[in-house]
Structures are given as C-alpha cells and as structure tokens.
Amino acid sequence: MSKRRQNVPEPEGDLPAPVGSDLAPYVVFTQLKKDGPFVYAGWLDAVDAAMAMFFAREHYGQDQKCTQIWTIPRPAIGGTDADHPVSTAEGASRTYRVFRQRGEATVLSSAETIDATSAAVALTEAVKTDPDVEVTWVVAEADIAATGPDDLIWRHTDQTYRLARGYAKTVREKWERVRNQPALAEYEKEELKEAF
C-alpha cells in the first residue's frame, strides 16, 4: 500500500470550487466479428469524440474481443424509446444508420442505412420496415466515430482472469473435492447462469 494511502491527511478547509458542468454522454457499439453487426456495449462520459473513443477502446474494447468500435454522442440518437427523443428538424438528405433491439432480453445491434431529410423521417421509415421490435434507433452516419478497420483493439494476451468463465472449471473442480453433488447444485442455483 502506498504511503499516501496509509497517511491520508486530515481534511482541512472547504472543497475546491466546482469546475464547469458534467461531461457529455457517448454510446458505444462494438463489432465482435469482421463484417458482423455492431452491438450495443454501453456508454461513457467524455469531453469530446476523441476522448470518448480513447475511453471506449480501453473499457469496452477490453470487455470482449472485438474488431471495431463505434462511439455516438447520445443527443445524436433518435429512438422509439423515451431516453432518445428524435429530431424533426428538416435539412438536406443524410444517411442514417438504423439500430434495432428485438426483445427485452437482447441488445441493440446495427442494421441497414436509410437516406432521409430528418431523423424523424428516418425513424418512421425504419419502424415501417420492421415494426415488430422492442426499440429502434436512428443515427446520422456523420455522427458515428469509428476505429479504423485494421486497428488493434483487443490485446493478444490471456484475459480470462477478468471473466467469470475463466474461473468456472477450476472452481467447480475445487468444490467437488469438498462438497457432494446435491449441496453443490443447491449452492450454484443462485448463480447467474447467463454469465457463464
């Protein structure tokens, strides 16, 4: 443990004044296989697109092996869900990327593109094409920042230490040495099966 942590000074005086506002939210999609869809990975806060991509590579890029990453400023998303109001502002025709979530238990993933004069028009078109889904998003392609096709994102080292399945086999073997099968089955009932 560092000496600093062992000897944390007694707080004195007031906290420093707040600095500005919060960072801006960015949504992150990762492509798990070359030529496959981009699937929703999560979101993060950043001051600009460059910082968002840097954090995305470091965080979501190391969660799961992936070939490419997209980051999208949250306000650029127009969706059928309450979190993402869609802009009706009309302008020149732009290309919008469609994302769909098929059911509550699935995640959003990228689909076709649509050319439209506003996000609202693109969303209407996307919903008409495939109405039977949980959530639909549209994002102007120009608002999507992407890693290069040949960027190295996933580190070529063993990262099973940060996954539950990296421990599952050895843990089970160790348990089997001390517990009988019914007791072990009862104990494992509470586990999140989908995580393995």
Next chain:
Amino acid sequence: MSGSSNVGMHVDHDLHDDPEKLAEFESRVADGHLIEHDDWMPDAYRKGMLKMAEHHANSEIIGALPEGEWITRAPSLRRKLALTAKVQDEVGHGQMLYRVSQDLGKSRDDMLRDLITGKTKYHNVFNYPAPTWGDIAMIQWLIDGAAIMNQKTLADGAFGPYVRTMKRINMEEAFHFKSGEDMVLTLMSGTPRQKKMAQDAFDRWWYPSLMFFGPPDKPDAENLPPMKWRMKTVKNDELRQRFVDRFAPAALDLGFVINVVEKDADGLVVAKRPDEQLRQDETTGHYAFTEPDWEEFYRVIRGGGPCNRQRLALRRLSYEQGQWVRRAILQGQAGLPPAA
C-alpha cells in the same frame, strides 16, 4: 459491488400528487411496466429512486477503496490482474449509476461533493477494514455474493434505467464472485496458516455480510412505497435468509467455523464463540442464525465505524488532487497539479 438495500429509504406519498396520475402510475407499476426517467412519476418516487441510485453509485466508488489497497500486494500476477480489473469494474459501475442519477436531476459533481461532505451515504459494509489478503477473498466471495443476490432482485424493479444498469452490472459481478470463490477455495485447501488467515477474515466479514441486506423489515414493508412501487422487490429479511441458506452450508463444508464475534474500535475481532443458533430446520430447510448487532449497524451508519473517516478522507484527497484534471478537460486550463 453493492446493492442498496440498506439505504435509509423513507419514501412517503406526497399529498399534492395528482390522484389520477398517481393511480395510473401505480397501475403501470403493478402491471410490470418499466418507468422511464421522463415519464410522470410521484415526486417522492423520483426522490427515492435518486437517493437509491446515488447511494448505490457512492457505494461502488467507495467500495473500490479497500480492494484497491491490495493491488500492489496481490500474491500472484494473475490475482493482481484480476483485482485490478475488478476495481476498474467497480468504478465503472459507479459511473453507470451516477449517469442514472444524473437523469433524475442531480449533477455528478454535486453527488461527489455531497458524498465527501457526508450529506449522502454509501454502503455500511465499506467502513470495515481489510487487513489481510484473506479479507479480499471474503469481500469477493461473501460481499459480492450478497450483492449478486440483492441486485438480481433489484433488476426486477420498475425504474427502467436502473433495471438495465443492474443487468449489466450483474454480469460483471459474476466474474468478481467467481474470482473470490476461487481465492477462498485456494486458501481453504492450503496450509494451516492460509486456513487461519481465511478463518480470521471470515470472522470479520460474516456479520457485515448479513448486515449487507439492511436492517430488519418493518411489519408492513410490502405496502410501503419502496416495495409498492417496486423500487425494491424482496424484503431485507428474506434476502438475508436466502444468503444464510446458501453460504452457511458452503462455509461449513469448506471447514469454516461460523462465529459470533466481538470487535474493537478498529474492526478487529477480540472475542468469538461458535454461533449456537446455527442449525438447519429440517422441516423448512432454512438455517437459523444469530442476528447481527443492529446497534453496531446504526453506529457505523452514523459515522462511528472503523474506517468511515479514512474512506471519506481518501475520497476527498482524490477529489482535490483531480481538480486540475477536471479544469484541464472541462475548461482547457490545466494549471499546476497539487504537490503529491
């Protein structure tokens, strides 16, 4: 890591709420619909959900502190990598939960400042010390195990943004728990010295684990707003019983003795005796156990725990030392970093 059952959640109906809107809201909740942040909701619900999500976020970033202390002292490279990844995950969970809270109307900076100044709380369990590597194993096995049990039920709640965040967090908690389980199994199949270290740590963490689920429920808990509005879906006592039913037999099979303990002001055990109440009821299958010391629970909440001062002082130091970074990225003015 942490669920938020033990947030002191007193949520009352506001008499000024529109009765028609309130009825529609309650009907949607009862029918299993998810409430989104821009839907109409009773003011007490918004405040209650903010309090719960903020408490949970605070717990994630404070919870990273005791484990972070052990990164440099982990016993192998693989354990060091795993612990580093876990601490990174916990802080990431804090970020996700602060985002949920921000959508309910409070800025992140206000939340961090309220945490440091003691206006808001974090989970009690992080006010206990982790003096050995055995404590890190117990935190990951018992506390993360309790967190998964709790957060699985919170993921059945009604507030959409919180529910979705819980589901993602639970996936990562599975790694934390599995890693902890592996460490406990390794220690308990090791040398007598390793087993003693694990037993001593178990003694320190068993009762904080039972307290993790919050104080005993009020008799009418199911009819009070937190459960009626599905901010939480299972009572504290029921979760505590599920935890004991799962972990007590596993601990006994591993060779642990489940002790009732007395601790000193530093949170270290000064006296212990086997829990004489601990036995399985053959009819119900449930394990009886000695209740935690609830006076200690409330004393720690009020700031009288072994590590309350230390945790907040370190959090404050980080905030103060990060000021120049915030200034640099938000205002483009780096200034000079403070002397370390």
